[in-house]
Amino acid sequence: MANTLSRATGDTAIGEGDEVVITEMEHHSNIVPWQLLTERKGATLRWFGLTEDGRLDLSNIDELITERTKVVSLTRVSNMLGTINPVAEIAARAHAVGAIVVVDASQAAPQLPIDVTASGADLLVFTGHKVVGPTGIGVLWGRSEVLGALPPFHGGGEMIETVTMARSTYAGIPHKFEAGTPPIIEAIGLGAAVDYLDHIGMDVIHAHEQAITGYALEGLASVPGVRVLGPLDAASRGGAISFELDGVHPHDIAQVLDSRGVAVRAGHHCAKPAHARFGVRASTRMSSYLYTTPTEIDALIEGLHYTRSYFKVG
Ligand SMILES: Cc1ncc(COP(=O)(O)O)c(C=O)c1O
Secondary structure, three states, X not given: OOEEOOOOOOOOOOOOOOEEEEEOOOOHHHOHHHHHHHHHHOOEEEXXXXXXXXXXXXXXHHXXXXXXXXXXXXXXXXXXXXXXXXXXXXXXXXXXXXXXXEEEOOOOOOOOOOOHHHOOOOEEEEEHHHHOOOOOOEEEEEOHHHHHHOOOOEEOOOOEEEEOOOOEEEOOOOHHHOOOOOOHHHHHHHHHHHHHHHHHOHHHHHHHHHHHHHHHHHHHHOOOOEEEOOOOOHHHEOOEEEEEEOOXXXXXXXXXXXXXXXXXXXXXXXXXXXXXXXXXXXXEEEEOOOXXXXXXXXXXXXXXXXXXXXXXXX
């Protein structure tokens, strides 16, 4: 069993008066840990706001990312708005002031080819279940000098070089971050998932994603009362499309679609601040992937027309 050490990753680098910069479109998993850390260290959390069409508002980048900034952490692709963010541009500013850039690639890794070394990231993470892999496991990539400088954040078996009753020394990267018996089954499953996507080709998957997203956006535009949250052009977004349908609650939409065999998600999609930005508590989200066909998108659009007539809106 691994014991959590009080010194979490990054703690050593962040102190009172320092700042961490995130964005208003983050998944809660890229908001809450920074809130916990900055509260504990007396540091300040700041964030990029969003434009009306669901992009990052970079107009105040030089005021947000300053000499006080220690970490800039942002998503490459929003799991709610679909927006693909200009990470390299933001990273250039972050690096100019000596900050570390953390990229959440959970929504990007399944959809886009990612060249980690050119991405601008110092640390890049993604979760397994979004790359057709298992839950409870993910990937952390980091530049070796960054990983090398970070202290272990879990103590336990497997992460040590040697242990005496007085003190311990730690294994090199990546082992110093992998305390305890690893999730072996999940790791094998994640490896198989990555091989599967690699075999199909991320370029092929990306092209399919763009085509099906464009088709879905056209279809959604044909339904009166639909408001897409996020960019309306397929080229600057991924295939997760959150929307509202005027006069119908997001969960009602999901239920009617479900009764017709169309699976969507309703709720806040772990992005409450982004919903608040657009004045809504929840939305309905369709998510396409490599297996989604135009016929399935047609079923969604027909289902939305049916939903309008069922609830007698319009
Ligand atoms: C963009 C994004 N980041 C982070 C996560 C968190 O993943 P997990 O809960 O597996 O850690 C998700 C989850 O689906 C996500 O969509």
